Amino acid sequence: MADPLAGKRILLGVSASIAAFKAVALASDLIKTGASVDVVMTPNATRFVAPLSFEAITHRPVLTDLFDPAAGSIAHVSLGVDTDAFVVAPATADCIAGLALGLAHDALLATALCTRAPTLVAPAMETLMLEHPATQQNLETLRQRGVTIVEPAAGRLASGRVGRGRMAEPADIIDVLRAKIGRPADLAGRTIVVTAGGTQEPIDPVRHIGNRSSGKMGYAIATAARDRGARVILISAPATVPPPSGVELRPVITALEMKAAVEDAVQGADALIMAAAVADFRVASRAEQKIKRTGEELTLHLIPNPDIVAGIRSDTLVKVGFAAETSDLLAHAREKLIRKGLDLIAANDVTAPGSGFGGDTNQLVLIDRRGTEVLPLLSKREAADRVLDRVCSLLAERKASLPLDATQNG
Numbered sequence: 266m267a268d269p270l271a272g273k274r275i276l277l278g279v280s281a282s283i284a285a286f287k288a289v290a291l292a293s294d295l296i297k298t299g300a301s302v303d304v305v306m307t308p309n310a311t312r313f314v315a316p317l318s319f320e321a322i323t324h325r326p327v328l329t330d331l332f333d334p335a336a337g338s339i340a341h342v343s344l345g346v347d348t349d350a351f352v353v354a355p356a357t358a359d360c361i362a363g364l365a366l367g368l369a370h371d372a373l374l375a376t377a378l379c380t381r382a383p384t385l386v387a388p389a390m391e392t393l394m395l396e397h398p399a400t401q402q403n404l405e406t407l408r409q410r411g412v413t414i415v416e417p418a419a420g421r422l423a424s425g426r427v428g429r430g431r432m433a434e435p436a437d438i439i440d441v442l443r444a445k446i447g448r449p450a451d452l453a454g455r456t457i458v459v460t461a462g463g464t465q466e467p468i469d470p471v472r473h474i475g476n477r478s479s480g481k482m483g484y485a486i487a488t489a490a491r492d493r494g495a496r497v498i499l500i501s502a503p504a505t506v507p508p509p510s511g512v513e514l515r516p517v518i519t520a521l522e523m524k525a526a527v528e529d530a531v532q533g534a535d536a537l538i539m540a541a542a543v544a545d546f547r548v549a550s551r552a553e554q555k556i557k558r559t560g561e562e563l564t565l566h567l568i569p570n571p572d573i574v575a576g577i578r579s580d581t582l583v584k585v586g587f588a589a590e591t592s593d594l595l596a597h598a599r600e601k602l603i604r605k606g607l608d609l610i611a612a613n614d615v616t617a618p619g620s621g622f623g624g625d626t627n628q629l630v631l632i633d634r635r636g637t638e639v640l641p642l643l644s645k646r647e648a649a650d651r652v653l654d655r656v657c658s659l660l661a662e663r664k665a666s667l668p669l670d671a672t673q674n675g
């Protein structure tokens with residue numbers, strides 16, 4: 266099968282970091298996918314790597330000088346417009362600040378202002394610079410604008426110090442790029458509400474009842490839906506991994522907070538995907554002060570939480586649930602499908618190898634009212650895409666079966 270990047274036009278922006286040498290490998294790997302690659306460099310980046318290195322790999326001229334008459338006075342405009350994706354790698358603190366502010370004093374920044382293509386930024390810098398609030402704020406500004414930040418890794422830095430700030434590896438950047446532009450935008454125009462993480466039910470101001478959900482499956486679904494063009498509202502209980510960028514994040518802690526957030530978010534949405542592990546019980550009355558150890562037994566009075574997804578009634582919303590089971594997987598999942606009024610349930614045996622909490626893989630069984638599909642062991646991202654394939658079909662069926670006036674908004 267052809268690489269999803271084959272035939273795509275990729276614009277690679279290179280700023281002045283020692284990691285610029287890795288951008289040469291990135292350009293080479295991109296060419297191998299069948300993509301065509303144009304390169305724009307900041308003047309200082311050319312002190313680390315010669316433009317000729319990129320020209321030899323891409324067989325195209327490299328733009329380095331905004332005022333170079335040979336390149337034409339509007340080279341930055343045409344480069345910015347005629348591209349399927351803009352990848353800034355490495356992105357220095359200065360370059361990120363320029364992107365966030367919309368500066369245009371060099372060829373890279375001017376080109377960035379001219380592009381509306383999906384943009385990836387791979388930071389590379391010293392940990393102190395990366396962690397400075399100014400840089401973090403600039404990265405957050407870019408995220409809010411829908412830019413994907415390919416997070417830097419920890420390791421040995423140019424200064425000899427060890428810390429976060431090494432540019433992500435070319436293979437990882439290409440994976441993120443494939444995910445971002447390699448798929449059809451089959452959820453464009455759709456609003457998908459995703460819940461993720463594990464709710465926490467307070468006992469007193471410092472203790473809670475929680476569960477082992479990492480949030481990874483829900484975040485993978487939110488990321489995949491985003492990459493397929495959906496507007497994603499991610500209602501997240503606490504999780505162990507950072508949430509994806511480019512989604513509307515609504516953080517919650519308790520099941521009751523999640524219920525209120527879901528009820529609000531599904532208004533006008535097309536699908537609700539409940540990947541969160543919602544606590545079944547909460548403490549009847551939370552202690553106002555920290556409960557002191559007395560040497561006596563302590564009994565907590567627990568009362569049931571409402572079933573969030575079961576309480577959402579809608580003829581137009583596609584409802585998807587998850588069932589993490591430790592026994593009788595199919596029987597339990599089928600019973601939940603019916604009882605909770607779901608269109609689809611993704612069941613997984615959390616005791617099976619590769620399918621437990623916190624891992625990066627999952628083996629799902631997809632069950633709807635028509636039948637059962639056993640998926641192979643997949644990465645959570647691939648599993649997420651398989652769930653979304655089914656959501657797409659359900660949305661298409663729903664539209665076909667609705668009376669004409671009901672389809673107008675959907």
Ligand code: C5P
Nearest residue numbers: 539540541543571572573574586587588
């Ligand atoms: O916990 P249970 O196995 O019943 O969860 C099945 C599905 O129901 C999951 O999608 C979960 O997010 C959802 N759920 C819910 N409200 C609850 C408990 C679970 O919406 N109180």
